[in-house]
Amino acid sequence: MSTAATAPQRRGRGGRERILLAAAQLFATQGINTTGMEQVAEKAPVSKRTLYAHFRTKNDLVLAHLQDLVSSGATLESVLTREDIPPRERILGLFDLESSDHPPADASPVRGCPFIDAAAEFPDPRSAVHSYAREQKLRMVRLVTALVTELGCREPTELAEQLVTLADGAAGRAMVLDEADYGRHARAAAEILLEHALTTTRER
Structure with missing residues (x-):
């Protein structure tokens, strides 16, 4: 069950969507904690009254932002639920960092995994944002476990824990180095892990 607070929904002319888009771009380029609500309102653009009508607190906005990334498929984990590609390719898709985690109309800097970023900016494991980020990381390993099974x-x-550790590590290094294609290194290691696991299975 999600720990995210439910933000009030009100009718409008796309105000909520503009707010989330603005927040995604600002959070990606300058971080969550250094982004003020006034900045979000100005970039959206909406009045502060409209902003707070949709999101009573900044924590509500951050949670909605993370939930929006999940629902829109703009995360590393989204490839794991695609049924149009084989299980092995879904797993290896975790390392295609160039196609994930970038807010619309924003090409740089590389931000890696938004859940790890959010958890780092909300370090208290009891906080709602950190808890939601943890839920998504646990969901990620469950999805990979199902695929390797x-x-x-x-x-x-x-095996799933090893693979997600590689994926998260690659995302972190890609962010630090600002190198969007860094995932290729971890993908090579993941291919070896999968091949070894499959070979061992065939030999038994």
Whole structure:
């Protein structure tokens, strides 16, 4: 069950969508804690009254922002639920950092995983934002576990943890180095892990 507070929904001319778009761009370029609500309102653009009508607090806005990333598929994890590609390619899609985690109309800097970023900016594990980020990271490992199980790999939970650790590590280094294609290094390691797991399974 999500820990996110439900922001009040009101009718308008796309005000909520403009706010979320502005927040995504500002959070990506300058971080969450350094972004003020007035900046979001100005960039949207909406009045502060409209902003607070949709999001009573900044925490509500941050939670809605993260939820919007999930629902729009703008995260690393979104590839894992795609049914139009095989399970192995879904897993390896975790390392295609260039196609994920960038807010619309924003090409740089590379921000890596938005959930890790959010958890770092809200370090208290009891906070709503940190809790939501943790839920998504746990969901990520569950999805990978299901996929490696479908592939027939033995010890799927351990393998899934190894794969998501590679993916999160690659996302972090891509952000620090501002190198969007850094995931290729972790993808090569993931391919070795998967091949070893599948070979071991076939030999038993």
